[in-house]
Amino acid sequence: MAADAAVATLGPPRRLPTLRRLFRHRLFLVGLVLFGAMAVLALGADLIAPLAPERMQFRARFRPPGEGFLLGTDNFGRDILSRLVFGARLSLAIGFAVVLATGLAGTVIGLVAGYFRRLDEPLMRAMDALMAFPAVMLALAIAAALGPSAVNAVIALSVVYIPRTARIVRASVLVVREMEYVQAALAFGGRHLWILRRHVLPNSLAPLIVQLTFIFAYAVLAESILSFLGVGPPPPTPTWGNMIAEGKDYIREAWWIALWPGLAICLTVLGLNLLGDGLRDVLDPRLKVQQG
Amino acid sequence: MLRFAAARLLASLPVLVLVSLVSFSVMHLIPGDPASVIAGPAATNQEIEQIRRSLGLDRPFLEQMAAWYWNVLQGDLGRSILLGTSVWQALVDRLPVTGSLAVLALVMTVAIGVPAGVLAALRANSAVDAAVTGFALLGVSVPSFWLALMLIVLFSVILEWLPTGGYVPLSASPVDWFRSLLMPSVSLALLQIGLLARITRATMLEVLRQDYVRTARAKGLPRAMVIGKHALKNVMVPVITVIGISFGLLLSGSIVIETVYSLPGIGRLVATSIFGRDYPVIQGTLLLTATMLVLLNLVVDLLYAAIDPRVRYGR
Numbered sequence: 001m002a003a004d005a006a007v008a009t010l011g012p013p014r015r016l017p018t019l020r021r022l023f024r025h026r027l028f029l030v031g032l033v034l035f036g037a038m039a040v041l042a043l044g045a046d047l048i049a050p051l052a053p054e055r056m057q058f059r060a061r062f063r064p065p066g067e068g069f070l071l072g073t074d075n076f077g078r079d080i081l082s083r084l085v086f087g088a089r090l091s092l093a094i095g096f097a098v099v100l101a102t103g104l105a106g107t108v109i110g111l112v113a114g115y116f117r118r119l120d121e122p123l124m125r126a127m128d129a130l131m132a133f134p135a136v137m138l139a140l141a142i143a144a145a146l147g148p149s150a151v152n153a154v155i156a157l158s159v160v161y162i163p164r165t166a167r168i169v170r171a172s173v174l175v176v177r178e179m180e181y182v183q184a185a186l187a188f189g190g191r192h193l194w195i196l197r198r199h200v201l202p203n204s205l206a207p208l209i210v211q212l213t214f215i216f217a218y219a220v221l222a223e224s225i226l227s228f229l230g231v232g233p234p235p236p237t238p239t240w241g242n243m244i245a246e247g248k249d250y251i252r253e254a255w256w257i258a259l260w261p262g263l264a265i266c267l268t269v270l271g272l273n274l275l276g277d278g279l280r281d282v283l284d285p286r287l288k289v290q291q292g
Numbered sequence: 293m294l295r296f297a298a299a300r301l302l303a304s305l306p307v308l309v310l311v312s313l314v315s316f317s318v319m320h321l322i323p324g325d326p327a328s329v330i331a332g333p334a335a336t337n338q339e340i341e342q343i344r345r346s347l348g349l350d351r352p353f354l355e356q357m358a359a360w361y362w363n364v365l366q367g368d369l370g371r372s373i374l375l376g377t378s379v380w381q382a383l384v385d386r387l388p389v390t391g392s393l394a395v396l397a398l399v400m401t402v403a404i405g406v407p408a409g410v411l412a413a414l415r416a417n418s419a420v421d422a423a424v425t426g427f428a429l430l431g432v433s434v435p436s437f438w439l440a441l442m443l444i445v446l447f448s449v450i451l452e453w454l455p456t457g458g459y460v461p462l463s464a465s466p467v468d469w470f471r472s473l474l475m476p477s478v479s480l481a482l483l484q485i486g487l488l489a490r491i492t493r494a495t496m497l498e499v500l501r502q503d504y505v506r507t508a509r510a511k512g513l514p515r516a517m518v519i520g521k522h523a524l525k526n527v528m529v530p531v532i533t534v535i536g537i538s539f540g541l542l543l544s545g546s547i548v549i550e551t552v553y554s555l556p557g558i559g560r561l562v563a564t565s566i567f568g569r570d571y572p573v574i575q576g577t578l579l580l581t582a583t584m585l586v587l588l589n590l591v592v593d594l595l596y597a598a599i600d601p602r603v604r605y606g607r
């Protein structure tokens with residue numbers, strides 16, 4: 001969805017080449033498949049899950065993978081596959097909410113800071129201050145203070161990652177603002193808001209989308225840490241972090257409880273990183289880390 | 293150089309003020325009555341009142357803030373609710389563990405990340421390159437706390453080579469100290485190794501295309517000499533950058549890693565404080581780490597300027 005928006009702003013002449021280049025980028029496609037598979041699991045959780053994710057069967061505790069339970073059961077006899085796909089839904093939903101929140105807030109802050117010079121210093125120093133904290137530590141402190149819940153996890157993670165999007169948007173605004181077409185629009189008496197929306201914003205989109213893909217990856221990883229340490233959505237809600245936290249206590253006898261959710265995190269984050277790399281190569285070649 | 297240093301120091305002052313403001317405000321994000329949340333659901337009214345008074349929550353907000361700043365400026369970060377000791381003491385007691393962990397992880401990062409990145413760049417698009425790039429990508433995608441658990445399964449439960457957790461001080465037995473920290477530091481280092489290898493590779497490729505490298509080759513210098521003398525020097529810049537970033541990542545990472553391996557370090561302290569709502573410790577740790585990181589960034593900037601004179605005269 002975000003990618004479509006970026007492609008559209010580039011205008012009709014470049015639309016096809018951008019998409020075609022994306023689909024020729026082999027690693028981008030691998031990322032698309034990995035992330036797409038996770039998204040399908042998350043969206044189709046109701047259809048895929050063989051059992052209700054919170055249903056406990058005490059006679060079927062600690063079942064290893066196979067034997068009627070594809071991925072095994074946990075310490076409460078809950079079906080791990082069912083918890084995994086519902087966990088995918090929540091983890092991805094939290095990640096996506098963080099992407100939306102950081103995208104919106106970062107864009108507003110970045111546009112204002114980059115365009116109105118007087119507000120630049122105070123806004124950017126505030127962003128620097130937030131970036132000064134170790135990201136996960138600050139997110140943990142905020143989430144713990146607000147109380148353990150999915151919404152609060154989104155708030156905590158957004159506060160931590162907004163400076164990154166704000167910086168990216170501001171940087172491109174600083175470049176675009178000096179362009180002749182913006183100067184011309186100003187000379188014609190264009191209003192600030194209109195210039196921001198019509199000229200400045202579209203030109204800042206490409207690096208923003210690349211950054212947001214990586215933020216999605218960080219958010220999925222960081223959310224699993226919040227859950228693992230008990231300040232994410234509280235158990236018995238299935239999140240990948242909660243599942244690993246529960247598996248941790250039985251790691252000697254039942255390693256599979258912690259194995260699967262961790263693999264799910266790996267594949268999701270790997271997929272998003274590959275998507276981000278591909279988008280960066282194609283949308284924003286200036287940032288390209290050379291592929292050799 | 294001195295002017296550059298002074299200007300950079302001055303520029304970081306407002307950031308430090310904001311950092312302290314955020315650290316102070318964290319406790320006041322608690323909805324409702326912070327004192328009763330901190331005391332926990334089982335607390336009596338009397339206990340809640342006691343916590344309210346000892347944390348100064350009964351006083352007006354501005355007065356609390358003034359008192360907190362006054363204490364912080366005198367080097368007093370408050371007292372831990374759970375431990376009963378001063379926050380400063382609690383952090384100092386745990387520094388050797390986290391310090392050992394961080395140093396080991398950093399050594400691994402540089403010892404593996406830089407050669408891997410350089411090798412990948414020199415053999416760009418070869419199988420070696422693909423392996424390094426793939427490994428680096430994996431490094432930034434694997435959750436460290438999960439990797440930590442899986443290492444325990446493999447090396448402690450199945451192979452029984454290493455202890456599942458616990459810390460042995462260096463002074464007690466250097467061998468056991470190393471054994472107790474091996475898995476934790478590998479779990480922590482993997483992410484940084486990935487980052488450093490990727491950045492080193494990218495920089496190296498960039499450098500190898502520069503005119504001065506071509507000139508050096510053209511005047512007949514052997515390849516090893518060109519790489520050793522001209523190229524590697526420029527790779528130092530990203531190495532310093534990643535080491536600068538690493539401290540923040542290490543501190544964040546140590547929270548989960550020290551929890552998984554039961555290491556009595558600062559990360560474990562943060563995790564228990566967060567779980568037990570021990571706000572003086574959380575505030576103090578936030579303030580201290582962020583201040584350290586701001587100063588570290590300052591040092592990194594100055595190092596850049598020292599290595600690369602263009603930084604001093606640019607902008």
